[in-house]
Amino acid sequence: MDIKQQAGAQSIRRALSLLRLIAQHNEQGLTLSELTALSGLERSTAHRLVTCLLEENFARRETGGKRFQLGVDAMQMGFSTMHHAPVIEELRPLAMKLSRLSEDTVFLVIQQADQVLCLLREHGAFPVRIFTIGVGEKRLLGIGAGGLALLSTHTDADIALIYQRHEQTYRKSGLSLPMLLEKCHLTRRNGYASIESTITPGVAGVGYAFSVSAITQVAFSFGAITPRLTGQRRTQMGRLLIDECTIWQQKRRIMPIALQNTSVSV
Known part of the structure; x- marks a missing residue:
């Protein structure tokens, strides 16, 4: 690769890094x-690249x-992948292996604003199948095992704000803010989320959140009837999720994810 090609590739990478930063902070902008400080670029370079993104309607x-x-x-570009999301094709083999x-x-969910969207569901050989959420359906963060795993990657302050926006729904699920925070703290300590009868009586779940790119996180979870997912088996299933998802990440x-541990008083 000659010097011009190297310079061109470097410019593309820098522009993409700015685009990722904007996407990560899109709600407040x-x-x-801030872009200069977060990217580590010179102000003039950041200004030149973000101007290009503006002209091309990417910012x-x-x-x-x-x-x-x-x-x-x-x-x-994001909308164009809604019906054929690359992450589904990437993770389908792992979902099949886990099941x-x-x-x-096995469920695969991704965060969308304050909710999770179910991208994939794979049934294992056990005769009792779990249908707590279907592909394309959404659920509030923290209600299911995958959603709780994803919620736990946020700071306590952010969790409190999410709870405030949806307090009525959380309370209908029997969750006060202290209870939700306690579940998130336990998830961080264990490395995986665990729920029981939160969505459907008699159904338990174990979930694990992990990164699939610099700005995208998803979660896998197991769903089973409570007698099948006892305390010891939950630990085993949690460990299985961690191990298999970590192997997938290492290959790529x-x-x-660096789990948050910033606490707030409630």
């Missing part, structure tokens, strides 16, 4: 100073004009 300025958010073309090893129902050189 990022100023040029936009908010109404005030100081903060950058994702543009319409970035959104359109074969456990013989239980993806860094694991």
Whole structure:
């Protein structure tokens, strides 16, 4: 590769790194100073690249004009994968392996705002199948095992804000904010989430959240009738999820999630 090609590849990588940063902070947006600080780029370089993203509609300025958010073309690229999400094809073999090893129902979910979307469901050989959520259905973060695993990757302060926005739904599921935080703390300590009769009486679950890219996290979970998913087996299934998902990440050189441990008083 010659010098011009190297420079071109470097510019592309830098632009993509800015796009990822904007996507990670899309709700509130990022100023040029924040983009510069987070990316480690020179201000002039960050300004040149974000200007290009603006011109190509991959970024936009908010109404005030100081903060950058994702543009319409970035959104359109995301929408174009909705019915054939690459992450599903990437993780389908692992989902099938997990269902074969456990013989239980395996779910794959991804976070969308304050909810999780079910991308995949694989049934194992065990005759009692679990249908707590179907492909394409959504559920509030923290209600199911996969959603609890994903919620636990957030700070306690962010969890409190999510709870505040959906307090009525959480209370209908029997969850106060202290109870939800306690479940998240236990998830962080164990490394995996565990639920029982949160969605359906007599059904338990174990979930694990992991990164599939620099900005995307998903969660796998097992669902089974409670007598089958006892305390000892939950530990075994939690360990199975951690081990298999870690192997998948290592093969793709993806860094694991750093679980948050910032606490707030409630």
